[in-house]
Amino acid sequence: MSADLIGELQATVASSARVRPRGATTKMRAPANNCATLDMRRLAGVVDYQPTEFVITAWAGTPVAEVQSLLAEHGQYLPFDPLLAERGATLGGTIAANACGPERYRYGGARDFIIGARFIDGNGNLIQGGGKVVKNAAGFDYPKLMVGSLGRLGALVELTFKVFPKPEAYATLRVDGASLDAALALLPKLTNCPYDLNAIDLVIGAASQVAILIRVGGLAAGLPQRMDRVRSLCGGGDIVTGDVEAQLWRDAREFAWVADGMPVVKVPLTPGRIPALDARVSSARRRYSVGGNVAWIATSALDELDATLRSLDLAGLVLLNAPGDPRIGRRVSNAFAERVARALDPQNKFG
Amino acid sequence: MNQAAFLSALQKIFPERRLLTAPAALAAYESDGLTAFRARPLVVVIPETQEEVIRAVKACHEFGAPFVARGSGTSLSGGALPVKEGVVLALNRLNRILKLDPQQRIAVVEPGVVNIEITKAAAPFGLLYAPDPSSQPVCTIGGNVAFNSGGAHCLKYGMTSNHVLGLKVVLPDGEVAELGGDSLESVDADYVGLFSGSEGLFGIALEITVRLLPKPETYRTLLAAYRSLEAAGDAVSSVIASGLLPGALEIMDNLSIQAAEAAVKPGYPLDAAALLIVELEGERAQVEAEWARLKAVIDASRPYLVKVARDDEERMKIWKGRKSAFSAVGRLSPDYIVQDGVVPRRRLGEALAEIEKLSAKWGIRVANVFHAGDGNLHPLIMFDGREPGALRRAEELAGEIIALCIRLGGSITGEHGVGMEKRQYMPRQFSATDMDAMWALRKAIDPLELANRGKVFPEGEAPSLHRVGAHPLEQAGVISRE
The missing domain is CATH 3.30.465.10 (Uridine Diphospho-n-acetylenolpyruvylglucosamine Reductase; domain 3)
Incomplete structure (x- = not known):
């Protein structure tokens, strides 16, 4: 069949x-x-x-x-x-x-x-x-x-x-109320430490205060000890477990933090480029995910964001809730990509 | 091709001492880690800058000269074998680490940087470059990218291409393209992934952005000795079924154990039919919890001896033995072929039993070391090249092992690449449609077939018209082997 x-x-x-x-x-x-x-x-x-x-x-x-x-x-x-x-x-x-x-x-x-x-x-x-x-x-x-x-x-x-x-158990450390500067100062300590962290997200709240979410997964036996270490590295925070913990990350995957129908843009970047971008998108709901390697920006002002991304030499992809070509921001033509497309799709049927 | 005009064009780019044409100087470049094949190039150039590489590629394109990029020449599949009358670009002097950014956990390096040098440079920051092929003290990152090299830690961390985020490449006509970037994520088709492992057919990487990982806080490494290969294979299945994800799971058979022990004295039990190496790594509390589970699984697998590395020195000794296995086999036999087939893990036992039968049938000794965690076999087929017909017989046995891997649902190569060695087997793993599509891609990127001509595809001109047997270039007298 x-x-x-x-x-x-x-x-x-x-x-x-x-x-x-x-x-x-x-x-x-x-x-x-x-x-x-x-x-x-x-x-x-x-x-x-x-x-x-x-x-x-x-x-x-x-x-x-x-x-x-x-x-x-x-x-x-x-x-x-x-x-x-x-x-x-x-x-x-x-x-x-x-x-x-x-x-x-x-x-x-x-x-x-x-x-x-x-x-x-x-x-x-x-x-x-x-x-x-x-x-x-x-x-x-x-x-x-x-x-x-x-x-x-x-x-x-x-x-x-x-x-x-699959990790047998998960727990999340939630650190609320940090400034973005403070959160970004903490980030390399987290990404470079030898603790096995499953996820690090910075969720930017309404008044631009940041919630840092750090997810840890593994065997249940070692987990409490590991969470204590993450908490002392961060100088405090609340340890969340169980359904509440699972919900935090389900909300991220399903974009529960985004208003219905609002376009959401993915911007790959490195943590060092977050301050310059953040200053330009401060009116949008946003979240820095994957240890500061992805910005998720919810905005209906896509033209404006397109121009912002171009000026910062960043590329973006409108993942949700907008018709048309989803690619915004920097677009560099690339001889390798052109030749690959020519081989796989010579008549440009899929393009 | 007008050779004199071509050489004169190269002389405008390279000073005399970095442009080799004397037969004695060329001899060192005639073959790579697969010494059975040799071919003498017209010229070897030794660029010191990316600009010189680009200019050399442009000159090759202008004169229609085929070229091969070469690092340390450790390819086990003949990937760096020169094209007769072609150009070798020896890239060892492009060995700068251009950037090491511990905060973003990336390094940008030139292709001639030796694999282990990246980890050495990252070590002061508590970081490492994860892919660790056995040849890591000498192999270069450019070759690793071209052949998507693996190593002992691939199950958990993947191969080279899983650690490459961005590439600056020169295409076979001299055009330069930037692929990917420095973020872990991207919003374009994964051209970096396509370029990696393309065996030099798409051009030459000039700059490579790799991701670095934090050095694991702790390691727990054990050796378990078994009376049969099957018992060791079963132990691997039990470890996997227990839900553990070890950093490495390696098996060595008795011949390999003997060879390693003779070469570097790692303290392996000489009477073991099979040795299993399991390594857990990561955060201490997690590893301790995993260790309890692992010990129970290993004990239940009935090894007759278990040795646990008590410190880093003992751990390194265990690994030194394993990583020396290929070269150590040189002590047991004047010549050998290293195979690189992959089978689904659950069929490892079957594959090993078949290899044993084939070994008996041909009367040829085969040592086995393999990455058991990902089903990647490395049979070492021993022969004496001075004996008439011995190489051919060894190759026929190797061919039967490759056919076995395909039959069991695996692959002809896990990490060494197709290169020259396994090109005639590609049409057994891929359909004619697949081969034609790959050929169309090759031709779209390199219409003149200049970049590493003669590799991967069974024959240059018409991939569908494949045949098994002597290499067509060999039949035509263009290349020869000893």
Whole structure:
């Protein structure tokens, strides 16, 4: 059945001038005019899962939540912390948008856990890259290329991930009321210390005061001791556990802190660039995630943010709640990218 | 190609002492870690700046001269093998660490920087560069990026490409492109990921931005000795099933143990059929909790001996033995081939039993050391190159092991790359459509096939028309082996 469906999708790509893959549309990209839509949700379900291999393969249209609950039955998880799973995000959309959450801080992002991909290229061919073993150096790394490709290099059909054992227990240290300067002064102490921290987020509140959230996961036995050390490093703070703790991070992944319908922009950066950006977006709700490597900015003033990002030489991606091209800020043409697109999609069907 | 005009163009870029054409000077560059293959280049140039690399690549493009970038020449797949009558760019002098920013936990380095030098530079800040191939005291980061090198800690931390955030590259026509950046995250397709592991076919990395990790607070390393390889393999499965995520899980068989012991005296038990090395690392309280669980799992796996490293010195000794295994096998046999296949972890036992059978069938000794945590085998196939036909027989055995890995659902290479050595096996792992797509990508990036010509693809001109056997360039007398 899946073979028939893939054949049908390949035929659509081959016979259309423009195509666009679509998942659960939890993120951006409203369908364009004169453009055939590939409904990837029809290709859903887990294809292969061997818990002792730390590997899972599923069709790209599979809801992330379905994969997560299957993994959880075996004490495993997707360490790159996919976003918007509760809203129905698919694996394919998660990879195409590179939608990783706060906990990608610990072990890495989608690029670090995708090990295989099958996709339909612009010629309508079904291409396999990578494989189903956790270590593999054969062939060009298409699976990584697809991370963040926004569906512009082909339609993802089947994805294989490396997975890890899920931390048995979590706790979060919450430090409230710091200034951004103080929080940023603390940040390198946290990122450079040999404590194994799962996530570090700075949540900017209404009056620009900062809540620092530090998540720690692992075996329950060592956790209290580890939390005490994090607290003394931070000079205080409240240790949160249980459902309240889980909710803190679910809110981050599902953007519960963002008003309904408000566009949300992802800006990759380094911690040192936060002050200059923050000064320019101080009226927006915002959050600095992944140890200061991602800014999430909720704003409807996208043109203004686009100009701000350009002036700061930063690139952004409108992840939520805005139609049209999601890419804003710095855009550098790149000869390598152009040649890759020419090979995979010579007639620019996906672009 | 007008060789005289080409050489004269290179002479405008490089002074005489950094442009080698004398046969004696070229001899050192004729092969890499895979010594079975050799080819003499026309010229070796030794750039000292990125600008010189770019100018050299442009000259190669202008004259249609194929080129190969080379670091320390440690490739085990023939990845740095020169093209006969082509150019070698020896990049060892591009060895500057351009930036080390402990606060952002990144380093920007040139391709000729030796892997371990990054960790040395980061150590005063409590940081390290995680990928640690066995050759890390000599191999360069440029080669690591080109071949997406691995090491003993890949299950938990991934391979080289998982640690590269940004690249400045010169494409095969001399155009320069910046890929990725210095953040852990990005909002574009992952061109850094695609370039990494492309085996030099997409051009040369000039600047590499790597992420650094905090040095683990503590390590707990143990050796467990078993009476059979199967028992050691089962122990690995039990460790994984227990929900632990060790930093390293390595197995050595008796031949490798003997070799390592003879070479560096790591104190391995010489009578063990198999030795399992397990290493936990991380924050002390977490590691202590994991250690209790690990000990219970290992005890239940019935090893006849368990040794625990009591301090850093003992730990380093255990690792020295493991990392010396390849070269140590040189003490058991005048020549050997290192294989690099991958199988799903649950099929390790099956794979090892098959390799044993193949070894008996061919009458060729095979030592096994492998990254058991990620199913990456390293059979060391021993032969005496002076014996007529011995190399060919060793290669046929190697081919059967590769076929076995594919049959079990694995890969022809885990970390050494395809290079020259395994190119004829690519069409067994990938379909004709996949091969054609990869070829189209290669041609779009490098229409003249100048960058590391002759690697990865079974033959240069028509990838679908593959065949197994002697290398086509070999048949044509362009390259030769000893």
